[in-house]
Amino acid sequence: MTSQLMAGKRGLIMGLANDKSIAWGIARALSDAGAELAFSYQGDALKKRVDPLAASLGSALVLPCDVGDEASIDALFDSLKAEWGTMDFIVHAIGFSDKNELRGRYVDTSRQNFLTSMDISVFSFTAVVKRAAAMMTEGGSALTLTYYGAEKVMPHYNVMGVAKAALEASVRYMAEDLGKDGIRVNAISAGTIKTLAASGIGDFRLIMKWNEYNAPLRRTVTQEEVGKSALYLLSDLGSAVTGEVLHVDAGYHVVGMKAVDAPDVTKE
Numbered sequence: 001m002t003s004q005l006m007a008g009k010r011g012l013i014m015g016l017a018n019d020k021s022i023a024w025g026i027a028r029a030l031s032d033a034g035a036e037l038a039f040s041y042q043g044d045a046l047k048k049r050v051d052p053l054a055a056s057l058g059s060a061l062v063l064p065c066d067v068g069d070e071a072s073i074d075a076l077f078d079s080l081k082a083e084w085g086t087m088d089f090i091v092h093a094i095g096f097s098d099k100n101e102l103r104g105r106y107v108d109t110s111r112q113n114f115l116t117s118m119d120i121s122v123f124s125f126t127a128v129v130k131r132a133a134a135m136m137t138e139g140g141s142a143l144t145l146t147y148y149g150a151e152k153v154m155p156h157y158n159v160m161g162v163a164k165a166a167l168e169a170s171v172r173y174m175a176e177d178l179g180k181d182g183i184r185v186n187a188i189s190a191g192t193i194k195t196l197a198a199s200g201i202g203d204f205r206l207i208m209k210w211n212e213y214n215a216p217l218r219r220t221v222t223q224e225e226v227g228k229s230a231l232y233l234l235s236d237l238g239s240a241v242t243g244e245v246l247h248v249d250a251g252y253h254v255v256g257m258k259a260v261d262a263p264d265v266t267k268e
C-alpha cells in the first residue's frame, strides 16, 4: 500500500504487548513499507505473545528489556549493536502508572508512583534515544506516543498527564540535541484506542464514547491509522519534521465543547 518507503531501513519497536498494541499497528505499517524490525518486550510473560507476532513480519530479533533497569537497556543495545552495527529508527510505545492512581484525584498521587510513572513513561524514552542515536550513523528518526491528557485535563489521566507533558517536552529538547546529527525526534498524540494499558484508566469506555461523539471525524482512531502517521514521521516523507507532536486523534484536540448534535454519555 505504501510502496517501499522503508526499504533498507532497520529499527527497533519497543512496547509490543499483543495484537491490540499501538506498537503493532506501527510495526505492520513499517514492515509493509519494507523496514527490517527488531522488537523488545518486557518480561517473559509477554515473550510468548511477541515471538509469533514478530515472526509473522519476518523478524527473529526479539529481545527482553525492562526500561526501568539501566543494565537491561544496555544489554538490549549491546545485542542490537552486535547484530546490526547501525540502525535507522526507534519506536517507543511504552507507558506505565499504578492503575489505582488512574482514578480519583491527581493531587493524591503518591511520591513513589509519581517517580515510577516519570521513570518508565518519560525518562525511558531519553535513555533509549541516547543509545539508539549512537547507532544512527547515517541520521535517523525516533518516535514516542503521547496523549491529549498532556495538554488538557482528562478524567482519571492524572499523573500520566503530567508524565506525558514531560515526555512531549523531552521530544523538543532531544530534537535540538540530535538535529545536528540528522536525527529527528517526534511524538504522535494518539486518540483513545482500546489496549491493555488503556484498560487501566478509569471510565475508559466512557472516554472512548465521548471522543467518538465529539471528534470532528465523529469516530475514534485505529492502530493502523497511528501506524500510517508513524510511517510518515519515521520515513523520508517526514524529513524536515522534528520536535513535533502530531495529533492522530480524528481531530478531537481542536474541539472546545460538546458537539450540539452529540448524545451525552453516562456511566453504566
Ligand SMILES: NC(=O)c1ccc[n+]([C@@H]2O[C@H](COP(=O)([O-])OP(=O)(O)OC[C@H]3O[C@@H](n4cnc5c(N)ncnc54)[C@H](O)[C@@H]3O)[C@@H](O)[C@H]2O)c1
Binding pocket: 014, 015, 016, 017, 018, 020, 021, 022, 023, 041, 042, 046, 065, 066, 067, 068, 092, 093, 094, 095, 096, 120, 145, 146, 147, 148, 189, 190, 191, 192, 193, 194, 195, 196, 197, 198
Ligand atoms: N491506548 C490509547 O488510547 C493511547 C492513547 C495515546 C497514547 N497511548 C500511548 O501509547 C503507548 C503504547 O500503549 P498501548 O495503548 O499500545 O498499550 P499496550 O499495553 O499495548 O503497550 C504498553 C507497553 O508498555 C510496556 N511497558 C510498560 N512498562 C514497561 C517497562 N518497565 N519496560 C518495558 N516495557 C514496558 C508494556 O509491556 C506494553 O508493551 C503508551 O505510551 C501509551 O501511553 C495510548
